[in-house]
Amino acid sequence: MTGAARENLGVVAHAAGDLRIGPVPEPVPADDEAVVEVAFGGVCGSDLHYWKHGAAGASILREPMILGHEVSGRVIRAAADGTGPTAGTRVAAHPLTPRGDGRTPYPADRPNLAPASTYLGSAMHRPHTQGAFARRVALPARMLHGVPKGLSLETAALAEPATVAWHGLERAGDVRGKRVAVIGAGPIGQLVIAAAHHHGAAEVVATDLFEVPLGIARQQGARTLDARDDEAIEALHADVVVESSGTVPGLAAAVSAAARGGTVVMLGLQRAGGVEAPMATAITRELTLAGSFRFAGEFGDVLAALGDGTLRTEGIVTHVVPVEDALRGFETAADASVSSKVLISF
Incomplete structure (x- = not known):
């Protein structure tokens, strides 16, 4: 059966705990839109939050x-x-549509900071920006x-999260010859490890609570530590620490792991509101604390590095499940003790 003849199955979040896999309408493209037959989609933490909690942060x-x-x-x-x-071209999607709000300034060369931007599969705005987990999308x-x-x-399909990791690492500047610590060896943390090796780090050390991600990190060439x-x-x-767990203990550990005069990149998204952190340590060590949000213009560079093999991702994809079984895929992705990146096959 050809792709065009198959039912256009999609993965749709309706409410907290209500994820449905079923037919969605065939795409009707605008003049500036192409129709893409999706091959693979990676389950992200935000997808899990929409499924489990009906929200991802403020969205x-x-x-x-x-x-x-x-x-x-x-x-x-x-x-x-x-x-x-043109038709027939194999593609990966850069999901951002940068948009200003007419009143909030942001750097023109950092479109990821545009305040009214939309992102595929995001509930930040209403109507929501529909995502691309369907067999055919415009x-x-x-x-x-x-x-x-x-x-x-x-x-x-790893290009988007790999670019998030690449951008986060580059927020620390040049890491050549430096020791890089990665707090949290989930999928983004694994891709930070890959990016650090690509960028010439002398040593990469990763922490996590579970043996499966630690084993993958070792396969990626990192030294590993139990997060406890x-x-x-x-x-x-460490000269550079990338906090990729998005947890309060992870942020504290990132500050603790940094050398005097070092840099901590806050890549994992923390909860809204106040978050405890050992700020006295950050001050007395003269640490540079850098936020990182999505990415800017690095997507093409990451695809090229994936293509020429200099950005190595072996072992990061642990599960590939068919779209008909996407709920099981989400359940697997939500268990960090048994999985890293889970892909849905369409």
């Missing part, structure tokens, strides 16, 4: 929404206005980047 689910923003596939109908890739042609020859669509070993983390004296 509250108020209507049914197709999830998913980490996708790869093939163009089956090019944009009518002639922009973007996407703006400008979002679509060609996948390098020889790079599998499975690996290309406070003494060993304090003794790291």
